[in-house]
Amino acid sequence: MTATICGTGSFIPSYTMDNHDIARLVDTSDEWIQERTGIARRHIIHGETTISMAAEAGRRALENAGISAEEVDLILVSTISSNLLLPCAACEVQKELGAKNAVCFDLNAACTGFVIAYNTAMAYLSGGIYRTALVIGSESLSNLTNWKDRGTCILFGDGAGAAVLQADGSVAEGFMGQGGNYIPVTHSDGGRGGALTCKSRHDFNGLTDEKQWNDASYYMQMDGQAVFKFAVKSVPEAITEVLKLNQVNAEEISFYVMHQANRRIVEAVAKRLGVPLEKFPMNLFEYGNTSSASIPILLDEMNREGRLVKGQKLVLAGFGAGLSWGASIVEWRR
Numbered sequence: 034m035t036a037t038i039c040g041t042g043s044f045i046p047s048y049t050m051d052n053h054d055i056a057r058l059v060d061t062s063d064e065w066i067q068e069r070t071g072i073a074r075r076h077i078i079h080g081e082t083t084i085s086m087a088a089e090a091g092r093r094a095l096e097n098a099g100i101s102a103e104e105v106d107l108i109l110v111s112t113i114s115s116n117l118l119l120p121c122a123a124c125e126v127q128k129e130l131g132a133k134n135a136v137c138f139d140l141n142a143a144c145t146g147f148v149i150a151y152n153t154a155m156a157y158l159s160g161g162i163y164r165t166a167l168v169i170g171s172e173s174l175s176n177l178t179n180w181k182d183r184g185t186c187i188l189f190g191d192g193a194g195a196a197v198l199q200a201d202g203s204v205a206e207g208f209m210g211q212g213g214n215y216i217p218v219t220h221s222d223g224g225r226g227g228a229l230t231c232k233s234r235h236d237f238n239g240l241t242d243e244k245q246w247n248d249a250s251y252y253m254q255m256d257g258q259a260v261f262k263f264a265v266k267s268v269p270e271a272i273t274e275v276l277k278l279n280q281v282n283a284e285e286i287s288f289y290v291m292h293q294a295n296r297r298i299v300e301a302v303a304k305r306l307g308v309p310l311e312k313f314p315m316n317l318f319e320y321g322n323t324s325s326a327s328i329p330i331l332l333d334e335m336n337r338e339g340r341l342v343k344g345q346k347l348v349l350a351g352f353g354a355g356l357s358w359g360a361s362i363v364e365w366r367r
């Protein structure tokens with residue numbers, strides 16, 4: 034069975050914090066943050082939650098696809114920052130949308146999460162198990178951010194993005210056939226996981242609540258330079274690997290929709306691949322790094338701006354904690 038994205042949606046909280054606001058919390062400046070990251074502001078939840086944003090992004094994606102909630106067979110939410118441990122965010126989205134026929138589960142692969150969730154849904158769809166999937170990335174990273182740590186608090190933001198995937202009933206002409214399904218490339222290396230960590234607040238460890246709130250290990254901690262080096266090496270390798278595996282030339286790719294972490298990382302990846310930067314759309318100036326929400330938010334913006342045209346091939350590429358990274362080829366067939 035072949036399957037493809039047939040609608041996108043996103044939700045961004047309206048409350049913003051710009052770099053000047055951050056400079057009132059830690060010793061930094063707008064100039065430093067923009068030069069080192071390309072980020073100018075980030076949107077932060079103010080009453081919204083990971084689940085409410087996921088549901089709204091999902092609703093908008095279904096509307097965009099012209100598909101009813103009852104038609105959805107699978108809801109997958111990629112998140113590291115759900116406001117509930119139980120039930121899972123996807124079940125809460127199901128309830129909000131009235132998608133009563135869907136099976137629902139969450140997935141945690143940090144900033145690679147949307148790529149892996151997309152691949153998971155595609156595997157179900159192309160295997161003929163389900164026909165319609167709603168794949169969502171939603172994050173409230175502001176809840177996991179140590180607002181006293183200038184090495185991390187400048188980077189992250191909140192938001193949600195979603196895509197509806199549907200099998201079209203036709204049989205794939207092999208994975209690399211025209212309009213067929215493409216084999217993704219994904220990798221994990223738990224041995225290097227120490228570069229980006231955050232302890233669960235459910236791991237009490239005998240600490241009182243107050244001690245947990247003051248313990249930096251219960252917030253995101255990162256070796257920024259190690260993550261930077263990992264990203265600029267691993268992402269181009271994964272993109273090269275996925276193109277080779279599917280016998281697609283780099284020139285056939287219209288856009289590389291990459292995880293939005295840092296402008297310098299995107300620039301370095303484009304340079305290593307020898308691809309013009311115009312093929313790497315960016316919106317991190319406005320949103321910062323929204324982890325697994327960043328790729329579907331960008332995809333939704335491109336879709337609504339009319340930048341995506343039937344027949345175009347895109348590469349989705351993510352990297353993040355785990356460590357994990359990967360790339361998938363998507364053929365735009367809306």
Ligand code: ACO
Nearest residue numbers: 061065069143144183184187257258260261294295353354
């Ligand atoms: N403002 C001002 N100065 C700062 C700041 C700040 N916010 N942060 C660090 N500095 C200082 C450092 O203390 C250091 O000073 P020193 O030279 O006196 O020691 C100097 O600036 C340089 O610090 P570096 O850490 O070398 O700065 P770098 O250029 O590497 O930029 C950054 C730091 C932006 C974090 C970068 O390393 C980066 O973007 N790394 C990748 C992070 C990333 O993408 N993470 C997300 C992964 S996805 C996921 O799974 C969530």
